[in-house]
Amino acid sequence: MTLPETNTSENVPVVSAALDRTKSPSFDEDVLLVDRFLAGDQGAFEQLYARYHDKVFAIARGVLLDQEEAADAVQEIFTLVLRNLVRFDKRSRFSTWLFRVAVNRSIQQARRARFKYKHVELTEANDRVQPEEPEYADPKVHTAMQKLSPNDRALLVLFYWDELSLNEIAESLACNVNAAKTRLYRARERFRLFYDEVEDE
Amino acid sequence: MSRSPGRIPKEIDDLIWKLTEDGTPAAFDQFRARYPEYAKTLGNRLQMVDRLKGSRPMAEKVQVPKFRPTAVQSVSRPFWSPLAVGMVGVAVAAVITTAFLYLPRSSAPKQVINRETPSVAQGFAPNGEETPKQTGSDQTIPEQHKPTVPPSIQDSGNGSDDRPAYLAPQTLAIRNAKLSLVVEAVAQQGKFSVSIGPGLADPVISVDYRGVNSIEILQDLGRQYAFTPFDQGDGTVIIVPARDPNAEPLDKSVDSTPATPTP
Numbered sequence: 001m002t003l004p005e006t007n008t009s010e011n012v013p014v015v016s017a018a019l020d021r022t023k024s025p026s027f028d029e030d031v032l033l034v035d036r037f038l039a040g041d042q043g044a045f046e047q048l049y050a051r052y053h054d055k056v057f058a059i060a061r062g063v064l065l066d067q068e069e070a071a072d073a074v075q076e077i078f079t080l081v082l083r084n085l086v087r088f089d090k091r092s093r094f095s096t097w098l099f100r101v102a103v104n105r106s107i108q109q110a111r112r113a114r115f116k117y118k119h120v121e122l123t124e125a126n127d128r129v130q131p132e133e134p135e136y137a138d139p140k141v142h143t144a145m146q147k148l149s150p151n152d153r154a155l156l157v158l159f160y161w162d163e164l165s166l167n168e169i170a171e172s173l174a175c176n177v178n179a180a181k182t183r184l185y186r187a188r189e190r191f192r193l194f195y196d197e198v199e200d201e
Numbered sequence: 202m203s204r205s206p207g208r209i210p211k212e213i214d215d216l217i218w219k220l221t222e223d224g225t226p227a228a229f230d231q232f233r234a235r236y237p238e239y240a241k242t243l244g245n246r247l248q249m250v251d252r253l254k255g256s257r258p259m260a261e262k263v264q265v266p267k268f269r270p271t272a273v274q275s276v277s278r279p280f281w282s283p284l285a286v287g288m289v290g291v292a293v294a295a296v297i298t299t300a301f302l303y304l305p306r307s308s309a310p311k312q313v314i315n316r317e318t319p320s321v322a323q324g325f326a327p328n329g330e331e332t333p334k335q336t337g338s339d340q341t342i343p344e345q346h347k348p349t350v351p352p353s354i355q356d357s358g359n360g361s362d363d364r365p366a367y368l369a370p371q372t373l374a375i376r377n378a379k380l381s382l383v384v385e386a387v388a389q390q391g392k393f394s395v396s397i398g399p400g401l402a403d404p405v406i407s408v409d410y411r412g413v414n415s416i417e418i419l420q421d422l423g424r425q426y427a428f429t430p431f432d433q434g435d436g437t438v439i440i441v442p443a444r445d446p447n448a449e450p451l452d453k454s455v456d457s458t459p460a461t462p463t464p
Contacts, residue, residue: 049268054258054265057258071266072271075266075269078268079270138255140252141252141253145256156253160253160257192246
């Protein structure tokens with residue numbers, strides 16, 4: 001079966017334009033999944049979840065410094081995204097919008113956790129069961145990260161773990177590039193100081 | 202090598218960071234050749250960044266769990282926020298209650314005084330001989346709503362009647378007051394101003410008018426004490442110390458006691 005000649009000739013520029021759009025650096029493939037989800041395709045969200053789970057988990061774990069809390073935080077972050085996906089205005093890439101939600105949520109939770117642990121009674125803290133094996137491959141990095149604020153941790157995680165560019169970090173933190181650069185450099189320097197302290201101990 | 206950032210020149214420190222982020226082996230060698238004293242610093246920095254990057258949870262180590270929407274806990278509010286909200290609510294309620302109980306109300310109900318049956322009868326004491334006597338509803342009048350007339354004047358001109366105050370029946374009972382003060386009191390009760398011409402005799406008198414309007418009172422006083430009130434039409438009445446030959450006596454149907462001079 002062949003398409004009518006007129007249709008073929010008319011479709012060529014349309015298809016070509018669509019292909020060009022997908023090749024454009026500004027094209028966000030995730031937006032197609034968002035649109036599909038908003039149209040009722042639940043599987044589209046599952047694809048987004050699978051695609052970004054690791055990166056969101058890295059952010060959450062880097063900020064919270066706890067595997068289990070990070071796993072819970074990831075579920076909460078994606079639940080928030082699921083609920084608020086209709087508000088995604090597509091002015092930025094979906095990933096940066098998602099990372100912004102992840103960073104904000106993780107920082108909030110880290111602050112709450114810090115307050116919670118600050119008020120744990122000493123006896124209660126002593127009764128806690130210590131993990132049998134260290135959760136972190138590099139305790140020195142972990143110790144230095146622990147001394148940083150959640151905001152600094154978020155910056156380092158976005159840059160070194162998720163390998164975002166300064167532009168993407170700026171969008172994720174809702175600030176301009178220069179501010180993101182300055183904040184990242186300060187966080188990096190503070191990390192270095194804490195890292196060196198650990199080495200000296 | 203010292204780790205203090207103050208001992209490394211800033212440009213060298215920046216260069217080390219740049220090499221750490223984007224450096225190539227050739228760039229490292231070039232740096233070590235040029236700044237051998239900072240070679241160890243570069244090595245430490247490279248190791249630190251490598252370890253930091255290596256701490257990332259690897260994808261293969263993290264099994265992607267099935268997405269399960271959870272109840273999102275509110276973490277934006279501190280634990281004491283309900284307490285703060287409650288305290289603010291109590292404070293607002295206290296302010297509203299205080300304002301309702303103690304502050305003057307702009308829409309306070311007007312005092313309705315029966316002009317026909319005065320509730321106040323008090324003496325005028327220009328010489329401090331008699332103390333004012335207060336009875337009835339006058340005690341309930343808020344301070345700011347008390348009339349501005351002298352305390353010797355019975356307030357009976359604030360009714361809800363549509364008639365102008367100078368035509369409304371008044372009750373005026375004054376004892377041992379000068380004529381000029383009585384005239385001014387009549388004017389104040391009738392809500393008009395009075396201008397007394399020179400030469401008016403000013404004896405001490407006592408009056409007791411009931412159910413008579415201010416104009417009629419003035420006319421009656423004029424007949425007794427030889428003056429004539431002239432309405433100027435602008436809310437002012439001029440008292441001319443001369444008797445009006447055409448003036449008629451006060452209607453005897455109203456309950457009035459003509460002024461009597463007090464010796």
